Amino acid sequence: METVLAFVIGGLFAAGLYMMLRRSLVKLLIGFGLLSNAVNLLIFTAAQLIRARSPIIPEGEVALRGPYADPLPQALILTAIVISFSVTAFAVGLAYRAYGAIGTDNLDKIGETEIS
Amino acid sequence: MKDFWLILPIAVPMTAAILALLAYRSRAGQRLISVIGASILLLADIILLAQVLRHGILASQMGNWPAPYGITLVVDEFSAIMLLLTGLIGFAVVLYSLINIDAARESHGYHSLFHFLLMGVSGSFLTGDLFNLYVWFEVMLVASFVLMALGGERAQMAGAIKYVTLNLISSILFLTALGILYGLAGTLNMADLGSKFAEIAATQPIGVMRTLATLFIIAFGIKAATFPLFFWLPASYHTPPVAVSALFAGLLTKVGVYALIRVFTLIFVHDTGYTHTLILIIAGLTMITGVLGAVSQNEFRRILSFHIISQIGYEIMGLGLFSPLALAASIYFIAHHITAKTNLFLVSGAVQRLHHTLDLRVLGGMYRARADLAMLFLIPAMSLAGLPPLSGFFAKLGLVQAGLLQKQYLIVIVALAVSLLTLLSMAKIWNEAFWKDKEGSPDPTSHGAVSLRSYIVPIGLLAGITLAIGFAAGPIFALAQRAADQLANPSMYIGIVLHKG
DSSP states (O other): OHHHHHHHHHHHHHHHHHHHTSSBHHHHHHHHHHHHHHHHHHHHHHTOOOOOBOSOOOTTOSSOOSSBOOSHHHHHHHHHHHHHHHHHHHHHHHHHHHHHHHSOOBHHHHHHTOOO | OHHHHHHHHHHHHHHHHHHHHHTTTOHHHHHHHHHHHHHHHHHHHHHHHHHHHHHOOEEEEGGGOOTTTSOEEEEOHHHHHHHHHHHHHHHHHHHHHHHHSOHHHHHTTHHHHHHHHHHHHHHHHHBOBHHHHHHHHHHHHHHHHHHHHTTOOHHHHHHHHHHHHHHHHHHHHHHHHHHHHHHHHSOOBHHHHHHHHHHHHHHSOHHHHHHHHHHHHHHHHHHHTOTTSOTHHHHHTTSSOHHHHHHHHHHHHHHHHHHHHHHHHHTSOSOHHHHHHHHHHHHHHHHHHHHHHHHTOOBHHHHHHHHHHHHHHHHHHHHHHTSHHHHHHHHHHHHHHHHHHHHHHHHHHHHHHHHSOOBTTTOOOHHHHOHHHHHHHHHHHHHHHTOTTSHHHHHHHHHHHHHHHTTOHHHHHHHHHHHHHHHHHHHHHIIIIIISOOTTOSOGGGGGGSOOHHHHHHHHHHHHHHHHHHHTHHHHHHHHHHHHHHHHOTHHHHHHHHHOO
């Protein structure tokens, strides 16, 4: 399972970076979305994939009995998803306004507006 | 009571930001809240530094979850110094914003964003957990994204896209590194990592550890604008209003430098032959490319932007040398650079107010028109170039001394050569904007009519602090040395976080 996910993550990273290197502003955003998903999967995989009990202490006991699934990576991913969601929302808004102000979504043309 | 002081640098700007949002109808109300908030933050940061100096490292566990399970807030002397500088820059720039920021930006939430940014920066300096550091980075970044784009001018939009994209990539790389680190160590608490990371590293293949360390160097390197990852900075910092540039120039890249120093003195210290040599090489190249970029520019703020990059090189040079003296010199350098560079940006705003441009080819005659402003420019500019007895001289002296002691002659030569080139480009601004006569200007004295009094107050405040850092170099360097000793011997930091919760 880890091997499969490793290839999926690698593929997502490659596709995301490729999209970010394209000229279109919209593709930049799509690339960013792919990259954030790749990272979330990476955290999930790096923290071991095991089929095990949920990390809840059974009634009448005082400690967890292993093996149990580590809950922390899921909390990390959840936080990362929320952050990337809001950042993406901002970036879409920015891209729209930038398109309005500059009049093109071609990233090469945007570079030319720089004052030297 | 100690916990109370510890939480204030986050709580005060948060409260100010929310109150400013609630007062969105009243521009005067927002301005008042903003100034009061920044003053209280400065006071709180001063008290926190005094507490740390008296009681040693302070740590607090949020929600009473003992470390390493909960989120730890911890402040040692290095953090406390950074927090005090944050409070100081926040206070000076907020005074400056009152006159530099136009009414439209103010009523669209400028002051609220300003304080959210300060909250993110303070949080980054306070946290003792790497994932929490990522969250504070995002708080800071989102606030800075909006400040960068607020106003929606064409150049701002073009700058904002570059700024946002590269910072998002940096966040992604940071998160990737965190995922791998968690997979290896099972914890992200910095003190916990510091105590057991060397053992874990010994059991792993060296390639994995080096890849991980390099990921951190790249992620923080983008934020700190080191070679070859700095391109977003000169492409964006000259586009927003001057107050925003000044705030960014003072604080944002320093958060990246802080994260580099923290992670590479506490966690990645088992393989210094690779990591710290790499950092030293990056430091040298950052200095050179930054200063060469500056020499080729003709716009006031773009010259200053490139100088941020070359000065970042000095700051991480101390980390690369990795001795207590070198770290102390880095900390002193950061304090010097934050005040001097913010101040230079503030001066550029006053110049812009008079001439409505920052193109050095057009500017001129400022010395004849406004000798007071010219003198206030000279103090941070000469300090940046490293002329004695100003603060930059002692900062560079410390770094050069540390380099000579470790027989790293190449980096010392680079540091000294870059220092000369810095003087050259500061002299260029002086010659072009202040000294030469303005072409086609009918009457240079007519500038005297424009009142700059409100600009002079924050500029004078920061110039005074630059002078103080220079003239009181002895005691301030001793303070930096104490902070560096804490960084070089992390056992106290680890002990306080893990056992006192």
